[in-house]
Amino acid sequence: MALVFKVRKKLVVGNWKMNGGLKRNAALLAGLAACGNREGVDVVVCPPYPYLAQAVAAVKGAGVAVGGQDLCAFKDGAYTGEVSASMLLDLGCAWVIVGHSERRSLFGEADAVVAAKVQAALDAGLSPILCVGESLAQREAGEAEAVVCSQLDHVVDVLGAERFAGVVVAYEPVWAIGTGKTASPEQAQGMHREIRMHLERRGVAAEGVKILYGGSVTAANASQLFAEPDIDGALVGGASLVADSFSSICAAAAAR
Template sequence: MRKKLVVGNWKMNGSLASNALLLQGLVENPPVDAVEVAVCPPFIYLGQAASALEGCGVMLGAQNLSAFAGGAYTGEVSASMLQDLACEWVIVGHSERRAYFGESDALVIEKLRMALAAGLRPIVCVGETLEQRESGLATQVVGAQLDALTQALSAAEAVSLVVAYEPVWAIGTGRTATPEQAQEMHVFIRQRLSAGGWVGEGVRVLYGGSVTADNASLLFGKPDIDGALVGGASLVAGSFLAICAAAARVSSGI
């Protein structure tokens, strides 16, 4: 059985003071065994988060990494640097990276290779825009993103990789794919991964896109939704913990 995973993506938010309060809330309410929990702060706050979260069961991740191992690449952060700060996870290919910073499927693959080589567990994001969905191209767009993965990486390499389906039209907009829409795409993702030679049923697939405490239980109740990549709601300890609790309840059959 695939264990539920809830990951908080803080994006470019936070301060030392606000982070301390948020992290304290997480430490005082550690996750239960039924669900895995991770947070991904901005690079500059990884050290603060690593220190605060030590031993509490909440894992640490980064929002991005460099496609280079090291050297004269001003402003870049390597996989080995993330390891130094106790990161276990790293988000790769988020739609905001693809849209605002021109990250192609090829660059996403290079970053995935760096993450895997360093022992980091990548969360690779796929998803379609509103225009693409309304044009009937959602599966075509997501399928092409998945094919790039299966053509470049082996099934063995995929064992430690998580896929996050994030409909771009639902990120930070307050709009959310219905549980039925999300489930339909998650089934498609598994089928496409299997067609590419991976074991689709063995890959955890998260949903991301305006996940809240109010809709989490309905989303997690779908058989192919293995958790969430949470944006805005992860910046408030109570909201994020409520989403984690919803995942735990579903996993425990409550």
Template sequence: MRRLLVAANWKMNGDMSSNAALLAAFKAGFNGSADTAIFPPAVYIPQLADSLKGSAIAYGVQNIHFEEKGAFTGETNLAMAQDFGCQYILVGHSERRELFGETNAIVAKKVVAVLAAGLIPMLCIGETLEQREAGVTEQICKEQIDAVLTQVGIKAFEKVVIAYEPVWAIGTGKTASPEQAQDVHSFIRQLLAAEDAAVAAKTRILYGGSVKASSAQALFGQPDIDGGLVGGASLMAEEFVAICNAAQG
């Protein structure tokens, strides 16, 4: 049985005061029905490390560089993330792909590096509106997964979390219907099962696309949806707590 996971992607939002209020509400409100992880801006990782000490809430960074060190101004490496107790690393978010030019090959190199460091990559995949309307959703998802699969092998996916994020539903207020999301999640699991059915059965596949408290229970009730990667709603304490508590794992 896969335990559900709900992750908060704060993106480039937050400050010390609002972060503290969110974290206090999160710790007070969760009922423990799902695993929880938070991805704040990297500069606030020390604040989370301190605030979440002794709690069951995990945290990680939104992006890393695959090199160990060097002249990469503005980047964060895995050793830095480990220094502050990060467990998860967000990899290949659609905004990283679209705005910062991350290719499938770059995303794959990051997954390789995260796994080598003993941390958990949360691999984001998904299609744009144009790609969905062109009927190539499955092709795009397959290409994005295959780029990683060829580098790390199927067994490594026991330690990978996949987040399916239809790009057309991120920050738009639109959400794929539970049935639409389930169809793609089922396809993703079948891709993995074609390589190793046991690994596919263990891999957690999250839905990320304007998840709200009002839609969470229906989404999380689908057989191949194992939780959510939550953006804007994770900046609202009551909303995010309700989403997490809708995940009856």
């Protein structure tokens, strides 16, 4: 089935990971508030759970949305330490990151768990950002595309093709996360194109699915990455903790 070209609005998401403090956040959020309300790009910030309410209040009216970094697949109950989709919604979140490589590798989240979390997010009305990506060993073994497609398949199998169209995909080569190494624009585009084509083969209306790139995205490389036709934005880690850097990335996305 041939892909149909469709202009997709850029999306830039800042993942603070386990960083922050009330005083530090206040200064950062004041700077990030200037990133919103740009034509051509949507902006999301994802601080740790304790700071979600602070972030929601700080960016209110600034055109910046707030999201969680993870969620529990269960609605409620005896799951000590977990945070549900409804709790994120109560605090004003609209988005949630699911299946980040650090959750998969450090906390043992299997593909089935990730799929259940994506389903829980959609069921509650949150917009999930599904992270997929391969390790350096898998890439060097020629398994990168197979690994990424398998991660996608687990979610498509649970949601179905029609519902998957409401998911944002973030391709993050594990070997590029926090390392300073970035996939070349050509490497990133190649995988993004394969993701879109694979989803199309699975019956998903893939021309409308946003696919973000993550992995040491900076103000210096953002423009080149965003120039590629299948790269619809970025999931930004370290650079999202510096207001000027994150703002520059958002500006680069808006320019495309």
